[in-house]
Amino acid sequence: MKMIIVDDERMSREGLLDFIDWRDDYGIEIAGTAANGQEGLELYERLQPDIVLTDIKMPIMSGIEMAEKIRHRDSRVRIILLSAYSDFNYAQKALKTKVDDYLLKPIEEQELRKLMDQMAAESMERNLQEDSRRQFLEVLNGSWEWCPQLRDSRFQVFILGKEAERNTCRDDLWLVEFHEGSYVGIAKYTMEESVNDRQVACNGAECCYAGGGVKRPEDIRKSYNEAVLAQYIGSYWGLKELKYSQIAKRREQWTRQDVGIQQEIIKLGDELHSAIRQLEPARIEAAAHRTMHYLLQNQGIDPSYIEDFLIHLATRISLELSDFNDIKASLWELRMSLHAIDRFHAIKAILIDWLKKWTDRVEERQRLSDTTIVERVVSMMEQQYAEDINLRSIAHRVYMSPNYLGNIFRSETGMYFNDYLVSYRMKKASEFLLAGSDKVTVIAKAVGIPNTSYFSSLFKKTYGVTPKEYRRIGMER
Template structure:
């Protein structure tokens, strides 16, 4: 609907004009009235009508003066003069001011309707032309920014307009199939301070002009909240740029975009978020052994830490998405293979299922969650403490190899595996040649030797780590098995390593 304002100091004229025809049926809506030129000018400023019918002679500011002031202020609405005087001088002024028409009071319905139809067509054409020009200007400006930022083509005259400005550059990638049209429509409402948008393929570049970094980051944060779409990730360069350094910042953004898969759980990714390739080395064989034992012996509450280690490993390595997926598929197959050695009837994902599940994930965190759910399912299937007559001793030894630091004895093991303690102790001795406590001591002393040689722990710390809470008892056991005290063993071992190093 085209909006109409009626300005006349005579109430009967205002009311009569408002009701003389069914305005809506001709595409118009009377949005209000004013009883003098000053009030009319205020309402033009406030409501920005498309058409204003104005009495040419009113007390205070005349209709001519009101129209003149409105045009000087840049308002482009159509003006129709109303007058009770057939005076050509008024018509001349109206024409000079570019008024649409000149109607004599009382208003004739047959004269008003053709005028409205002409104005409706004219306004529609003007609005269409205005939109085309606006779109052309936007396209032209967009083209210049695209050539400069993405193709490094410089227009020095155009760049001069931005020499005194500073910029921050961000980009946005969609981790799923959200369309650019959906995103753009939301962006127009969500980011008020963005200076320029630029799409390239499925990536949106966002340019912020003369803002502080905290303001830019807050804008992006607010947008992530308002869009309610966890599949979108923003990449943000933290350095402030002048116009000349922007193409280099685009290259930095491209680098950040390579990590959207590994860091997909970050809503706003900056260079400072990237983990350096440092810290404890990730030994997959050790990790695999520990994870399989957790699954087999109902220690799934500890899985989260190991899965976080796995996620951090791939974030530090900065591998591409394809390589991460391929390696994680291979790791899952290794877990299946290891667990199947003592659990032959496991139901696991096929190779095709692994590929489908992992390749359809939008981010590394999704795959880690898939792995967790599969491991929980395997733990539920296995029940590692359930065993038959032929496998019970192997499972006991397997348990001791991993949980040697716990308080263990035959009774504890019998309770875990639901056996009679006396029977289990005799069976263990018969199959291994050692009593259970002898086997446990041998495992603990072997682990203690490894810690004394390869670590920086003191003797009492090693004692506790391998399951001996009494240090004197640990000394006696160690000397019995090794022939010397833990302290002497540590000293000799380190002396030998020092000689080798020379």
């Protein structure tokens, strides 16, 4: 380790150099000395020492100011303040700068040695931890330096959660480190041992998610990725323990029962559609509960399988609601909601909310007869004929598909929607022509047909004469 001494008193600096045998007793090299905080900061930047031993009160820059600047750049360097008795309160405030310790002047050898023993022990522990972590990362990433030494072993990776103790499972795990937000353990087996024959005890761990066993050290990363997947799926289902082998088994079972899954979707979909059409919230709640119960039997399967099941179920329901518009938008909204959750138990509320929205729309539809709906549409048309409206935009506002609205409109009025809209616009145009002297282009825009030539064509088709001729004839009368 390297240390620098910063003190504005020359005798103090020189006295500290020989106060104890730094090199032989603690393996510390005195790399340099400085007479004030500014020199000390420059010396630190040049030498990058492990320890800074500094007085507090110095000219140009105080020891505290220097310590603040150093700590801002380096969280690992050890900083020790030297303080006279009269500076004691000052030194206590300096501890807020995150210095590591302080010594009172005049320095007593016993106190200094006690502090250095503590720092040496902490430094050794930190070095051991860094070496352990470096070894862990090299093994996890299949470092070729380690591979030849590990050819006669098998491996399996476990994720143990955030709260596991560092020494958790040391009897069962070869390496344990905190990595990417969780404690990760690597088990090493002999070639004679089967991974399935030996159960790793996860005592002291909040959870235990296991990747598959691998035979080559280069594949340890693969086992880790599988453990990460097990952690994700286990957290989704609220499981404290889950093995990748169990996930693979669930996937296989799900694939084998594909026909049964499709039949369940049809049965649940028909039940939910019937409950929605008949406005029976109790039946909807019961069917949603049965859906959750069915899915819970597949606990441990990938969340994407659950999401796909529910989207297929919703699609089945939607096919029976084809007289409504924006089915696709509603399904997309449901998929986004399902995709955003990370816990299975949150699904039921999302599903029921989606079903309730459709129930509300069906209820509103049933309150209105076809005649009432068409009357509303005609009213909209008469108020907004000057705007860019059409069958699709009006259908969206009354929660119907364009085809369904078009059919009931024709049934109630005897006219196609577009023909009715054109007829009303021409009627309003004829009134404007006789009521004032606006140009034809202005009137065309006023009735929602900005293309003058197209407007004139429609007008002549309706009244047998051009707009100008219609105005002239009307004035002569």
